[in-house]
Amino acid sequence: PGADASIGGMSATRASGTNAVRYGTMRENVLGLTVVLADGRVIKTGTRARKSSAGYDLTRLFVGSEGTLGVIVEITVRLYPQPEAVSAAVCAFPSMGDAVRATIETIQMGVPVARVEFLDSLAVRAINRHSNLTFRESPMLFFEFHGTESSVKEQAETVQEIVAQNNGTDFEWATRPEDRSRLWNARHNAYFAMLQLKPGSRAVTTDVCVPISRLAECVIETEQDLNASTLPCPIVGHVGDGNFHVAMLLDPAKPEEFEEAERINHRIVQRALRMGGTCTGEHGVGLHKMGFMIEEHGEDAISVMRSIKHALDPKNLMNPGKIFSYDA
Ligand SMILES: Cc1cc2nc3c(=O)[nH]c(=O)nc-3n(C[C@H](O)[C@H](O)[C@H](O)COP(=O)(O)OP(=O)(O)OC[C@H]3O[C@@H](n4cnc5c(N)ncnc54)[C@H](O)[C@@H]3O)c2cc1C
CATH class of the missing domain: 3.30.465.10 (Uridine Diphospho-n-acetylenolpyruvylglucosamine Reductase; domain 3)
Structure with missing residues (x-):
């Protein structure tokens, strides 16, 4: 993280x-x-x-x-052994829907990919500029495979077929550690690269996660929603988990941009909840997502959480005011 x-x-x-x-x-x-x-x-x-x-x-x-x-x-x-063989691949797609469908088919086929990460065309532009790369500015998937030499090859060939069936192109394989780390460093720096798309900006980042079977629908609806926004909104996703982040880049001196980001965030969360997902796949609730907790879990489940909190921390000393209100 x-x-x-x-x-x-x-x-x-x-x-x-x-x-x-x-x-x-x-x-x-x-x-x-x-x-x-x-x-x-x-x-x-x-x-x-x-x-x-x-x-x-x-x-x-x-x-x-x-x-x-x-x-x-x-x-x-829990510890894991280092895999005997590791290989990485990147590929481009004409649309976000194609990229996400390729991911869904890969997961549903049971291919044990170690990583599959999505970047939309704006996020690709950001990493190209930031890390001096020349990827085609279209939606991309980054893959990594772990296993024995033969299982890594088999996984990679299956994924390559799935990608081709979903209109994927520009396949680039990397087996040498230095080539793999060049690709993955670019992905890991994506957040900082995206901020540079609008110098001086800050990012409000969404974190919804949906069942993998609803991911394409959720991402496509979100893309249509973002097209109507004046804010640059690159998308990156841990798509193998059904989790994606929209980074809404706003000028901290302009409250109207913050309000616009909040409206978009609200719609994205509503969409994810409607599809059986969650308001936060990995970042946590903190203060910002408290307003979605009842809708996601229901009043009764929140009251059970509150009972646990009251039993363990009757004086409300531990991180007061986070996740849900202490008093109903
Ligand atoms: C660029 C960027 C990329 C990120 N990518 C990811 C990602 O890929 N995956 C992901 O999951 N998250 C990601 N995050 C979010 C963040 O990094 C994670 O939530 C991380 O796990 C927070 O760890 P921290 O040590 O910074 O915790 P903090 O932010 O310091 O604390 C988080 C919460 O945990 C509590 N806490 C901290 N330590 C303890 C403790 N020892 N005992 C009890 N409570 C404690 C704090 O009180 C707070 O409520 C990203 C954030 C950024 C800025």
Whole structure:
């Protein structure tokens, strides 16, 4: 995730990186925690065993609790071996719909891609300028494959076929580490590259996540919505997870641009919820998305969350005012 993320912050927000499509998010990768509670008790959750049926899953309760239930001070994570072989690929598409459909088919075919990231044409322009690259300025997918030499080759060939059937072109393969890191560094710097599309701007970033089967529909409707906006709005997506970010670039001195970004954000979240998705795939609720919580979960589920908060933190000491209001 974000360049300066700490492992405590990642656990607290249930974060994920570009390789979550294969390896999961912090939800799957935290095995146990040590947590300091509001009353000073120190508890351990989980064990190092691969599985357990012993009682409530407190690890999962604290992962994603955004510091509202306790301070996480120790984290046991799952480790993975380095894959024997890694290869990367990029390709361009005539439309966002084609790129997203290629992703959906790849996931639905069960190809175990390690990463599949989407950039729209504006985001590609940004990384071209920022990282001195010459990609065609059209929607793109970045792939990475992990496995043995033969399984990586097999995955790559299957994906290449799916991409061709969805009008993908400009296939570029990279197996040497330096070529792979050139491609992925450009992707990782995309946020900072996008800010340079409008010097002096700040980005309001959306974070919706929808079921993969609704992703194409959601992205296409969002694209139509953004076409009517005066703000530059590049899109990047962890599309293998159904999660995408619109970075709305606004002038911080112009409140009307902030209001425009808020209106767009609201419509994007409503669309995602209508499609069975969530207002936040990985960044967390904080203050900004509190207004969507009842619509996403329902009054009763929020009141259960509130009961847990009241039981563990009756004086409302831990990150007060975040996720939902303490009093109904
Ligand atoms: C350019 C950019 C790219 C990003 N990309 C991603 C991405 O790909 N995936 C992703 O998931 N996120 C991404 N993010 C969001 C952000 O990086 C993540 O949410 C990250 O996990 C936050 O970690 P942090 O250490 O910065 O936490 P902070 O922002 O400091 O804290 C986040 C919340 O967790 C609480 N908290 C922090 N530490 C603890 C602790 N030890 N115990 C209890 N509560 C705690 C804080 O109180 C706060 O409520 C991105 C952000 C930026 C700016």
